[in-house]
Amino acid sequence: MSQPETLAGKAKHQVADDRLAKLIQRGYVFNARQRNVMHSERLPTGYRQLDKVLGGGLMLGALHEVQTPQPFSGESVLFKAALQRAQAKQQPVFWLNPPALPFLPGLQASESPHTIVNHLQENELQWAAAQVLQELHEGVVLIWQPTPSAEAIRQWQRAIRSDSQVYALVICQPMAQEARAYCNRLRLNLVDGSVSFEVLKRQGGWPAQTLAEPLRPWS
C-alpha cells in the first residue's frame, strides 16, 4: 500500500470519528447499559406539581439542571430545602458564579460555611466545579453557567462520587434540547407572574410539563 493511500484512510477515519462524536454529543448515539436504581434522598423543590412529576423532588448525589429565562425567576425556591438541610447539618455550601451576593440573613443559613467562587471564566468554572463535586461528600453545590458545554456536564457528572450526598444544581439559560448527562433537566417558564416547568428529562419517566402556578416570593 502506498503512503498517500494510508494518509487518506486515516483522514476518512478522522472524519468518521468526528461525526460520531457529534452524534454522541447530540444524544442520537449513546451507550445503553443496565443501571442500578438509586435510592438516594430526595429534597422537595418547593413547587408541589413539580415534586409530583419528579417523584418527590431532586435527588442527592446527582447533577440537575434548571433553565431560567433570567436570574431570580423562581429558581431560588428550588434549592431552599437543600440550604435548610445544609444549615441543620452544618454542611458546606458552594456558590459558583452566582448572579448576586447570597444574603445570609435572608437565607437564614449562617451556621453552614458558605463559599463563594466568583468571576470565573468558562474553563475556570469547569475546573472549579469538578473539583468541588469530586471532593465534597455532602453539602450543596450551586453552579451558574449560562451555556455549559456537554463536555463540562459530563466531567461534572463523572466527578460526583458514588456515595455522594451532595445537592448539585446547574442554573443556565434555555438552550436547545441536546443530550446532557443530567439526572433531571427542568426548564422554568415565567409568564405574567406565573411559573411553570417543562421537565425535559427525568428518571424513570417521559418528559412532562407542570401547570402554571403563581410565583411566590421567598419566605
Place this chain on the structure above:
Amino acid sequence: MQPSSALAVPWAYIKVPALQLEHWQRQDNLHDHCLVVACEKQRTVLQANSLAGQLGVKPGMDLADAWLMSEGLLHQFYDPQHEAELLKALAGRLYSYFADIAIDQHHHGLWVQLKSLKRLFADIEEVASVVAAQFRDDCGELNYTLTFASNPCLAQLGIDDHRQNFTEAIKDYPILQTFLAPGIQQKLVSMGLNTLGKLNQIPSPVLGKKLGKEVVLFLAELRGEVCRSFNFYQPEVVFYQSRQLNAEVHTWSSLRFACKSLLQALEQSLNANQQSTQRLVLWLFGRDFKGNPEALPSLQTLGVESVQVELARPAWKADDFFSILQLKMDTARFSQPIVDIAVQVTVTEPRAVEHGSLYAAQQQRTDLDLLLNRLQARLGQQRVYGLECTSSWLPEQQQKTVTVGKPVSGHPAHVSSWRPPWLVSPEPTNIDWWVISRQPQRLSLPWWYQAEPLLAHRDYVLAQHMDGRWGWIFFQPSTDTDDTAQGWYLQGWAS
C-alpha cells in the same frame, strides 16, 4: 563600695555599631565604595564604613559635610525596624550556642548570659576564650566589640571587670559615655563627678536626694545590687532553606525535584516542632541575583522572584504544599533562568490535636480544607471567599466577606423580619415597574448616629416586577442637605 557578687554570673555584651551599613555593604557587594547610614530627619551620619572613615567621615557629622569629603559617597537612611530585624537575625544565629540572649535595640547590641557555660568550664578565662572564639566564627564579617563583665550594666558600658577589681575598672570611665540622660550627665559633670569612680564614692541616699531615682538605680545596677529584668530572645519556628540547582532552569517541571526536596525538609522541621503553617514563600533566584541565596532575600533585590502560597487551613505535609504549588506554578513563566530556589516559612501555629473517634468527620474536614486550598491557589483569594453575618442596621453591612476555611464565628443571622435571599448594591429603579405587595418596613439609623443626615431611614417593601420576579426595594427620602439621593432603589431579589 564593691559589687556584691563579682564574677558570680558572667555576662557578655556584643556591640555591633554599624549593623545596617555592614549588611547593606555585604548584600550589594559595595566593599570598595564609601558608604554611610544617615539619620533622615537630622541629616547626620550615624554609621560609616572604613573607606569613608579614611576620608574623615565620622558618625555625628552632617551628611552635607560628608559629601564634601567624598564625591562618590553612597548613603542610606537609618531604618530602626530594619536594624531591629538584623539584630534579631544575629541573635538567631547565636542562639544555637547561647540560650540566654537579650536584644538591646537602643544601643545596637546583645547581652549574653554565660551562666550555663560557667557550669561547663571551671575557669572564667576559659569561658571567655570559648565565647570569643564562637563570636569570631559567627560574626567574623561584622565589626563588633565584645565585653565580659559580672553584670549586664557593666557589660553594656564596655567595662570589663573580670580581669581587674571593680573599683579599678570603673575608676576612669567618663560619665558622658554612660547611658544616663544628658541632663543628669551635665549635672554630674557640673558637680565635679565626671567619672564613674567619683560617682561610686558618693553614698546612694545623697545621690538620690540630689539627683533623683534614676542615678541611684543606675549605680545599683552598676554595682550588681539590682539586675534589670530581661526579655530573653526566643527564636520563632522559622524555616528557611535554599537549594542550588544543577543547571539553569527555565520551566517549573525542571524545578519540581528540588522543590519537593525542600518541602520534605520543611515537613520534617514542622513535624519535629509539632507545628503547621498556612503560608509559605518560594523564592526563585535568577541568573542576575548577585547575593547569597542562603541568606533571606528581600523582594527589592534584583533577580529575585517570590511565589506566595496561602492555604485555607494549616498544613505540614510536603505533599499538601506541593499540590498547591503545582497548581500555582503550572502556568507560571520565569522572567529569567533560575539558578537557586529557597523555601521560607515565617509564621507557624501549633498543630491541632486529632481525636481518633472523630475520624470520619475529620477526614471530611481535611478533604474540604484541601479543596479550599486548591481553589484559592488556582483562582486567588479575591475570587474564593466566605460570608459571615455582622450586626448593622444597613442590609449591605449585615454580612461581610471573610477568608474561606475559617470556622463560622460571626453573629448568627437573627433578623426577626423578612429578608430576601439575594442582595445587590442599591441601584436606582423605576417604581412604575413594580407592584408593591406588603406593608413597608422602615429601617432607620440608631439614634446615636443621627448626626448623619444622608442615611436617616429607608422604607423597604417587597414588590413584584412587571416581568414577574420578586424584588426588595426601598424608598430613600431626601435630606436637608441632599435632594439627589431621593428615590426608589433595588436592593435584593426574592425569587
